[in-house]
Amino acid sequence: MHLERFEHLVDAYGPDLIDWPVEDRAAAETLLRDSREAQDLVHSARQLNAALDDYQVAAPSPDFESMLLDMSPPAPRREVRKSRGFTWAGLRFLTSASAALACAAFGLVVGFSVQDAPAETVTSDEADAFVSVAFSSYDETFWKGEEG
Amino acid sequence: MMPDDEALLRRCADGDRQASALLINRYSPRIMALAQRMTGSREDAEDITQDVFIKIFRQAGNWESGKAKFSTWVHRVTVNRCYDRLRKKRETGVDEVPDMVDDATGPAGQLHARQTADRVKAAIDELPDRQKAALILSHYDGVSNIEAAEILEISVEAVESLLSRARRALRNALQGERAILMGQENEWDASGTV
Structure with missing residues (x-):
């Protein structure tokens, strides 16, 4: 292995030969053992790594992580299961419907019975009295018997 | 045993807050550090981290198992966001000093x-x-x-x-x-x- 190739691999894979491509390791180990320049390159790479390690950045604050958590997907809404059994709303509907049907039936019965009944007999005197009241011509003689 | 990324994503999509918290805990420090070193700005890094998580949460329900490694995808999204931000910063000429950790005694x-x-x-x-x-x-x-x-x-x-x-x-x-x-x-x- 040439020193140029060794230098390229030191920069590309770092100073630890264990991280290098397998096919280059044996030749690199030989060169490293025999070459002072190769040893200097590895030493220099270690120093650069140590310097890079000094550049640390702060971790996210708990408040920031809490803000991120607030952006996370919400739990899906649970669907309200429709009961097929007894419900108070159903009972109210049935009651109203039954009442309406009963009223309709009663109306029909009354209607038919009135239709079949004989015509109401109203005496001519009573009819006259109503007409008199309606036209404000009160006949005392007619009402006297009732009041007296 | 910690759940893997894909399991966390599925739970996250179902609205599991604990899974979302684990995902944030696992990835936000990496995204933030990568973005801060790329942009040189803490503020930009927070914006980018927020953007990346919006994308993660949107993607959570549609993630196709086995198609790509989640961590690779997260890094790619982060790096691309950083490129965009750096391009904009160059256009506007804005530069900021990041917060750094002093861990020496x-x-x-x-x-x-x-x-x-x-x-x-x-x-x-x-x-x-x-x-x-x-x-x-x-x-x-x-x-x-x-x-x-x-x-x-x-x-x-x-x-x-x-x-x-x-x-x-x-x-x-x-x-x-x-x-x-x-x-x-x-x-x-x-x-x-x-």
């Missing part, structure tokens, strides 16, 4: 780590977008070159080339910062006993 250690981080950040910011993405995925996310190729939708050879150019560029950019980077210049100049 003691004032001297903190100062050293902060100085190193600032210089590394500045050097990464100067990289072309695709080199930057390849480097961040490889170094910070521990993504293999094969997976990086899938994420970036390029060949493995192209990823190797991007990484190679990115690391050389970083070494050159940080050349003048050796003492600060290493804390002591001798260590950087020491002969390389591996």
Whole structure:
């Protein structure tokens, strides 16, 4: 292995030969053992790594992580299961419907019975009295018997 | 045993808040870190992370099992969002300083780590977008070159080339910062006993 190739691999894979491509390791180990320049390159790479390690950045604050958590997907809404059994709303509907049907039936019965009944007999005197009241011509003689 | 990504996605689509929380817990730090290193801005990183999660939640119910690895898809969406944001920033000329973590102990250690981080950040910011993405995925996310190729939708050879150019560029950019980077210049100049 040439020193140029060794230098390229030191920069590309770092100073630890264990991280290098397998096919280059044996030749690199030989060169490293025999070459002072190769040893200097590895030493220099270690120093650069140590310097890079000094550049640390702060971790996210708990408040920031809490803000991120607030952006996370919400739990899906649970669907309200429709009961097929007894419900108070159903009972109210049935009651109203039954009442309406009963009223309709009663109306029909009354209607038919009135239709079949004989015509109401109203005496001519009573009819006259109503007409008199309606036209404000009160006949005392007619009402006297009732009041007296 | 932790549920896999696809199981979480299905539960998430059904409105399972616990699954959504697990997914956020698993992916938001990675997305945020990738976006922040890509854009160099905490604010942009939060916007991008939010966008990516909106897309994840929309996709949750339609995810086709076995078609693609979820983590690869998430990385791809994130990187593409970062490209968009960087393009817009270049157009508007906006630049911001990100929040960084001081994990070194003691004032001297903190100062050293902060100085190193600032210089590394500045050097990464100067990289072309695709080199930057390849480097961040490889170094910070521990993504293999094969997976990086899938994420970036390029060949493995192209990823190797991007990484190679990115690391050389970083070494050159940080050349003048050796003492600060290493804390002591001798260590950087020491002969390389591996």
